[in-house]
Structure formats: structure tokens, C-alpha cells
Amino acid sequence: MTLHFRSIEEAGTERIHRLLDLTEHMAAVGRRPNPKVPALRGKTVCNLFFEDSTRTRMSFDLAAKRLSADTMTLAVSSSSVNKGESLRDTVETLDAMGVDAFVVRHQTSGVPWQVAGWTPAAVINAGDGWHAHPTQALLDAYTIRQRRGIANDFSGLKVAVVGDIRHSRVARSTTDILQLLGAKVVHVAPRTLLPPTSDVATTSNFDDVVGEVDVVYMLRMQRERMGAGLVPDGGEYSRRFALDERRASALRPDALLMHPGPMNRGVEMMVDPTELPQSTILDQVTNGIAARMAVLFELLGSGGIEE
Amino acid sequence: MSHRKQVLGPDDVRRAVTRMAHEVIERNRGVDGVVLLGMQRGGVWLAQLLGSEIARIAAPVPIGTVDVSLHRDDIGLRPVSPGTSSDVPVEVQGATVVLVDDVLYTGRTVRAALDAVSDFGRPQAIQLAVLIDRGHRELPIRPDFIGKNLPTSSDEEVDVTPDGVIIIESEVST
Numbered sequence: 451m452t453l454h455f456r457s458i459e460e461a462g463t464e465r466i467h468r469l470l471d472l473t474e475h476m477a478a479v480g481r482r483p484n485p486k487v488p489a490l491r492g493k494t495v496c497n498l499f500f501e502d503s504t505r506t507r508m509s510f511d512l513a514a515k516r517l518s519a520d521t522m523t524l525a526v527s528s529s530s531v532n533k534g535e536s537l538r539d540t541v542e543t544l545d546a547m548g549v550d551a552f553v554v555r556h557q558t559s560g561v562p563w564q565v566a567g568w569t570p571a572a573v574i575n576a577g578d579g580w581h582a583h584p585t586q587a588l589l590d591a592y593t594i595r596q597r598r599g600i601a602n603d604f605s606g607l608k609v610a611v612v613g614d615i616r617h618s619r620v621a622r623s624t625t626d627i628l629q630l631l632g633a634k635v636v637h638v639a640p641r642t643l644l645p646p647t648s649d650v651a652t653t654s655n656f657d658d659v660v661g662e663v664d665v666v667y668m669l670r671m672q673r674e675r676m677g678a679g680l681v682p683d684g685g686e687y688s689r690r691f692a693l694d695e696r697r698a699s700a701l702r703p704d705a706l707l708m709h710p711g712p713m714n715r716g717v718e719m720m721v722d723p724t725e726l727p728q729s730t731i732l733d734q735v736t737n738g739i740a741a742r743m744a745v746l747f748e749l750l751g752s753g754g755i756e757e
Numbered sequence: 758m759s760h761r762k763q764v765l766g767p768d769d770v771r772r773a774v775t776r777m778a779h780e781v782i783e784r785n786r787g788v789d790g791v792v793l794l795g796m797q798r799g800g801v802w803l804a805q806l807l808g809s810e811i812a813r814i815a816a817p818v819p820i821g822t823v824d825v826s827l828h829r830d831d832i833g834l835r836p837v838s839p840g841t842s843s844d845v846p847v848e849v850q851g852a853t854v855v856l857v858d859d860v861l862y863t864g865r866t867v868r869a870a871l872d873a874v875s876d877f878g879r880p881q882a883i884q885l886a887v888l889i890d891r892g893h894r895e896l897p898i899r900p901d902f903i904g905k906n907l908p909t910s911s912d913e914e915v916d917v918t919p920d921g922v923i924i925i926e927s928e929v930s931t
């Protein structure tokens with residue numbers, strides 16, 4: 451059976467540990483004078499993006515190129531693609547050209563699983579609906595591991611994930627990987643933006659946790675939620691849940707400040723994070739390439755691993 | 758079950774490495790510009806040992822490591838999980854790189870190492886030092902410095918440590 455990378459839950463502890471170690475290896479490759487290796491020569495990676503993305507698409511593209519794979523990118527705005535058969539036709543057509551891995555982003559949860567039913571190629575989830583974004587989780591976990599100088603045991607680490615937890619695939623996947631590695635996660639959000647049921651600790655008081663945790667993970671506040679009656683208004687949201695000057699100065703000196711990007715300056719981010727030594731935001735972008743190289747290499751370069 | 762036969766003891770390993778150190782110095786008329794790169798993982802300790810012998814006889818040389826897992830020609834044919842990285846401590850441009858490995862067998866790892874080293878620059882020359890040459894080459898590669906020639910059958914395994922060299926013969930009939 452073909453191996454895929456579609457969610458943290460599906461991958462499981464053993465694979466996540468291996469992928470984090472592999473990410474470290476790939477990060478070292480990225481620091482060499484020539485960061486390109488011939489590992490995936492002759493393999494073809496197809497980026498299938500049905501939803502807007504800059505950094506994830508570029509990051510996957512560069513990761514594949516660093517491994518010497520050939521890449522094709524199909525970027526479709528959501529409005530021009532019909533659901534159902536046409537997605538299937540698209541996948542089958544591209545598959546007939548000879549694709550070894552599909553990198554799929556779609557606004558509907560579950561699409562990477564559907565795609566895997568239509569092609570023998572490996573499928574990587576680059577974000578599906580509100581569901582999962584596992585390569586983001588992998589690069590987040592690797593960034594914590596790198597900055598804290600720890601291995602794959604995160605026990606004792608406290609992480610606050612702040613923002614629209616309910617509609618965020620980043621929150622879901624990153625929470626999954628942090629818990630899998632043993633960290634303690636607390637979700638910080640207005641009640642309306644928390645999932646109806648969850649086994650994660652929650653609070654609606656950011657000030658209670660901001661100065662206490664090891665990692666503050668800020669989520670992007672999607673502006674369209676503001677108009678949907680889920681948050682009072684932008685100003686009120688920012689007063690309670692944004693990282694402003696006061697909360698930034700409450701951060702522990704050894705804490706990490708993370709954000710998956712793109713940032714909404716003036717909404718969840720009222721300070722310039724580049725001026726905060728705690729910020730890992732650019733490290734996350736750099737590490738994203740290594741994490742995606744690790745996933746591509748695991749799926750396409752490690753023959754003989756049977757699932 | 759398997760049959761183990763010790764072919765070199767710890768003293769033999771040390772003497773072989775000392776002789777190889779002399780040969781490296783002689784071939785390069787000193788150690789100017791010489792860099793030792795131990796091949797991950799079996800060549801790493803050997804490069805350290807060879808380096809300390811060279812330092813004792815002549816002068817210290819930079820020692821690094823090279824990982825070939827992303828340059829192999831059998832990627833996709835076997836499980837691969839690189840857990841080590843290349844560490845090249847100096848500019849290889851114009852240097853004389855001595856690749857160091859414990860066992861030379863098919864030559865495929867050395868071919869991958871030649872590519873991996875080239876990613877760091879263009880050395881003046883690349884030489885190859887191995888403790889054991891067990892034959893069965895599949896590529897036109899020959900070592901410059903050899904600890905011991907050890908003809909083996911492909912059914913056997915060779916285990917090399919600072920404590921000696923052991924041939925492990927599997928019970929499979931030949």
C-alpha cells in the first residue's frame with residue numbers, strides 16, 4: 451500500500467519521531483554551500499492547490515527541487531473548479547502524466563483521502579478545510595525542538611495556542627503533534643471560537659497564561675469571521691486576544707513566539723514580532739522547507755517501508 | 758546461526774592505521790591542504806584515529822564527516838533513514854580530501870561520497886583510505902591507502918571496530 455502524509459493522527463508517534471529526525475538532517479543539507487541533493491532524481495511531485503497559498507506552495511516547490519525532483523504546480527482558484535467528478539478527472543489526468551506524489555490543498559476537509567483513492571501516487575495534505583495541516587505541525591514541532599535544543603520529548607513544555615481554534619487546521623494539527631510529543635497545550639480563544647468538544651484545556655483569558663507558558667502560538671484571525679457574529683468586533687478581539695506591547699513584555703525571556711503566517715498586523719499581532727527575540731516566525735519559514743523535504747524523502751525515497 | 762572469525766586484533770588495527778598515516782603523509786609530501794573526511798558512519802572513528810596518528814607523526818589536519826544517504830544510487834530500493842549529517846569543517850576548494858571508510862566493498866558508497874564532497878566545492882584531489890578492502894567492486898574505484906586486503910565471499914559480513922576485524926559467515930550454504 452502507498453504511504454501518505456495526511457494527518458498527524460494517521461502518521462502516529464513512530465513516524466513523527468522519524469520525520470523530526472529526518473527534518474534535522476534536511477536542515478543540515480539546507481545550510482551547505484550547495485543545498486541541493488540528487489536524492490529524488492526522476493521523481494515527479496505535483497502541487498495541486500485549490501485554495502490560495504503563498505508560503506506553503508513555494509515551500510513544497512522548493513523542497514521538491516532541493517531533492518532534485520521535478521515539480522508541476524496546478525493552482526486553481528476555488529471558484530473555477532467544480533466539485534466531484536471534475537476534481538477526480540483532474541487527478542486522473544495528471545496521474546496519467548506520471549506523478550509520484552500529489553501535494554493537495556483544498557477548502558474541503560477530507561479531500562486528500564479522496565484523492566488517494568484515485569491515484570496510486572503518494573498524497574501529502576497541504577491543508578484541507580478546517581481539518582489538518584500536518585506539514586505545518588511538523589515544522590512547528592521541529593522549530594521548538596531546534597530553539598529549545600531538545601529531542602523528541604516535549605514533556606514539561608507548556609504551549610498556549612491563541613486565536614480561532616475552531617476553524618483552524620493549523621491549531622488542530624499543531625495541537626495533535628505537541629500532545630503526541632508530550633507537551634501540555636492550552637487553547638486560548640473566545641468561547642465562540644473554541645470547538646464544541648475537546649480534550650484540550652481552554653481559557654478565554656489570555657493574560658492568565660501569556661507570562662507563564664514556554665510557547666505562545668498565535669493563529670491568524672481570519673477577517674471573514676469578524677463579520678459572522680463570532681467575535682464582537684475587531685477592536686474588542688484585539689483587546690482581549692492580540693499580542694500587544696503589554697503582553698509581549700509579559701512573555702518569558704526564554705519563551706518562543708510562533709505564528710504560522712500570514713500575520714494580520716493590527717488584528718492578532720499589535721507588535722512587530724521581528725523586534726522580539728522570542729519570535730521564531732522566520733525560523734518557521736526556513737524550517738518548513740526541511741520539514742517538507744523530510745516528508746517527500748520519506749514517501750518517495752525510502753523504498754521497502756511497508757504499511 | 759553464524760560463524761565469527763577474528764582476522765585482526767586491536768593491535769593490528771592500530772599498526773595498520775599508523776602505516777596508513779605514514780603513507781598519507783608520504784604521498785602528499787606532508788599534510789599541507791590535507792583534510793580527512795570520515796564516511797558516515799563506519800568511517801568516522803577511523804578518520805579520528807588516522808587523524809591523531811597523522812598529528813603525532815607530522816601535524817594536525819582538519820577532520821570532518823560526509824554523509825552520503827541522499828546521494829546513493831539505491832534510493833527507493835531500500836529503507837533509508839539518514840540520522841547523521843555531513844560536517845565539513847574547512848573549505849574543500851583546492852584541498853586534498855582523503856575519504857576514510859572502514860570497509861570498501863562494491864564502491865557504490867564511495868561513488869556517492871565523491872558526489873557529496875563535490876557539493877562542497879572542487880578539491881585539488883580526492884584520495885581514498887580504507888581499513889579493509891574486501892573486493893567485489895561494482896564500479897571502477899580503487900583505494901589509495903589500504904589497511905588490509907581481505908578477500909571475502911559476498912555471503913560474509915565484515916565487522917570493523919577499533920577492537921579488531923571480524924568476519925561473520927552466515928550458515929547459508931554457498
